[in-house]
Amino acid sequence: MSATLWLIALVLVATLALLLKWQRPAWYWLSFGATFAMLRVLIRYATVMDACQLTVPPPRWRLWLARVFKWQIPRQRTPRILRLRPTRTGIRFRLKMQPGQDAFEFSAAADRLRHSFTVQQVVSKEIGPSVVELVMTGYDVLKRVQMPATVERSQLRVPVALCEDGTVHYRDYKETPHSLHLGATKSGKSVSQRQLIKELAAQKVALVGIDCKQGVELAPMARRFSALADNPDDAVELLEALVGRMNAIYQVIRAEQRVSADVPDAEITADIWGLPEHLRPDPVVLTIDEVAELALFASKAEEKRRDRIITALVRLVQLGRAAGIYVDIYGQRFGSELGNGITMLRAQLTGRTAHRVNDESSAKMAFGDISAHAVFATTQIPNDRPGMAVVGYSTGGWVRVRAPHTSMRSAVNACNKYAHLTPDIPELAAFRPVLPPIKPVEAPVPAVPAEAPATA
Template sequence: MADWTPLLELGGPLVAGGAGAAYARVKAPRAYWSAIGLPVTAARIAHSYAEVMEACGLAVEPSMWRTLVARGEERQGLKPTPPRVRGVRPTATGLRLRLRLARGQETADVVAAAERLRHAWGVHAAYVSEIRPGVVDLRLVGFDVLRRVRMPRAVRAGHPVRVPVALREDGTVFVRDYRTEPHSLILGAGQAGKSTFVRNLVCALAVRPVALVGIDCKRGVEHAPFAPRLSALATDPDAALDVLRALVAEMDARYDLIRAQQGIPGWVPDEQVTADIWGLPATVRPVPVVVVVDEIAELFLVATKADEKRRNEIVTALVRLAQLARAAGIFLDVAGQRFGADLGRGATLLRSQLTARVVHRVNDVETARMGLGDISEQAMAAATQIPPGTPGLAVAGDASGAWSRIRPAHLSLADAARICRNSAHLVPDLPRLDAFRPVAAVPAPRIPPKPTRVPAIP
């Protein structure tokens, strides 16, 4: 009878290790990548780099000098020259290669070969970005980072109105920078993940010296949990109009403050002359204000002539803020299921001022075209291909034509409310908005039910 003991002693640990690796690859992809995926991929690239580059059309004929030297040394089989690797940097989600392009190559050549490089090296995705002329970054992603989003613990913000919100598909952080893109439009169908995106945005701003204003015409059900951190909250169109009037008055007052600092009297030094609040001295600089509007269509809908007059005033105030409020430090984030010319007069003008676009899963192509059609046709097509089972997955684009898939980390409403309660002491002093500041409801004391006496059974 054969002795199976040596085989079991050798095969048992191998089977257990393989099963553990397969489990980690599905349930803990970051741990699997750090322990197994990264070393295997690095060894594969080091072994086959030259051959893969040549097969993908990224190698050029050797220079005349190299050819002459090879002939002088009587060497045969001089191979084409691939891009030189200037640096290798492992990350928690992949591997980054900095390449110096060969003669006659451009960034588009590497972009065209990215899909072939992905298959050749067995990674999840490959992305290319230009650092400077002749130098590109090839970012290899080892697994699907958007399937289970995990934000980095430490992200350099660098500015109070520059906050990390979501994760890009290439493993980098999607940062909402209000100084470069002051206003944004957030679109998506019901249950597509707009609320999760807004929660992450509000909670990222809540811990910073920023004033938050909420306009939620669904009776405040979306923004009420943020009430302890909000400087103002409007839950119906009438209250929204009053808040917007106060914001326009705040904007005008800030411009008066900036004008006084421009050196018109002649006593302000030239280096302190400014055209926005960021150039003001810290002692007089007003706090930035971020206005988050939920379901913008509710502000455009009318049923009577009185509603039409109110709608016109609301739209006028929104357009004024979108056109003029950037330098005054007042920013808009407008969310809705649809947004376009069919909402009424002023909608297209307002939409043109919302430079940053985030489009979640949509019900029709027209909605994706409203959000991303003027940015990129590819981005619009990507928004229509978002599957229903991925809430929060979205396509983000800007006026430059750049776009990427993003997804925020899951944040429950209870966690968002807790973050806003803990940061309630950061609510700034804005007298024009004091009348609209929500009062946090005090929970009623729980009264235990009276015990009921069960009659005895005779």
């Protein structure tokens, strides 16, 4: 009887594990998967290291002793395990490299390690001299994106996506002032854009938008925007107004520098973040949706307007950071076929994000000067994963990310909720959206049942 009960319990546990793995992979990993994976890593460790050529020969003195005393030849030395701990999405495996090993060897063997340890993804990171960390992802975290319950937020640093290793990808404007987002139609650019605007809406920052698709993407969130242009004619005036604001801010910074021998170094500044609180202007985040509409022209007049737009944009991305002006540009393509000045503009956009593209040349526009591996990874993004993208860094590194699904309604609700935080910028007052006040939603009045007629 006891054996039967044990068998029933085992079947129930196995059924529960399979159900969790199918419906709740994160719960399955925390309850069953992490334990099984750690046992698998420890059991296979020496064999896998040897098969992946991540071992070194024993020292010569041990080989000499083995020959003199006719001992067994010592085995290859494996990297020493420093720490092995589970995380919410995988395992962090820290190793002490043997003399003669290099961190690049572990990066090159990441795919072989992934198959050998039967995990979803392996990313190698160099922690310090002779120390490397293998970040193993236990399941496909990008299949169903779930952001952590607690996420760090600070001024102009907001979470926008989840990386393939389970960490959060942040958009830090102070570190990366300007960025370029490329992607084909239905690739998820709008979802990422809404997530970014939704997070910025809660901060003390001026949102400025240019949407030449008659404002269909940004106009619903207009209550949180300090300025909005929905056609190229208004866009050129708005950009030149931002250039004028930038020049005025530089005059304020210049007047407050007070460079002299008796002024402490900490009080000398070259950007708005060193100004006193009462003089510091609100930072501005400029979002441009579909940049090609600003660069195309069909007549001489439109060509002159296009040159003014590109000139103003180049000035903003070259000089705007110190004045607190940050630029996010979205588009399907951003190549030299858009005319003069485009490659100069693209070179100033440090942040690069590419969603699914239709051809390899589009991926090269984003990562051709950063990493050939990032170009290949961009072309491998499947059609059934909108919001998935490759983020490249100027150092040559890159990572796959996917933004959580953000509907237009949730973004609009956030912008309406924080509409009172919208700064009034005098230089952009002519472009401030004029909208009727939000009507409060009245609760339905419960129906009063009619009184029953009195009976005689």
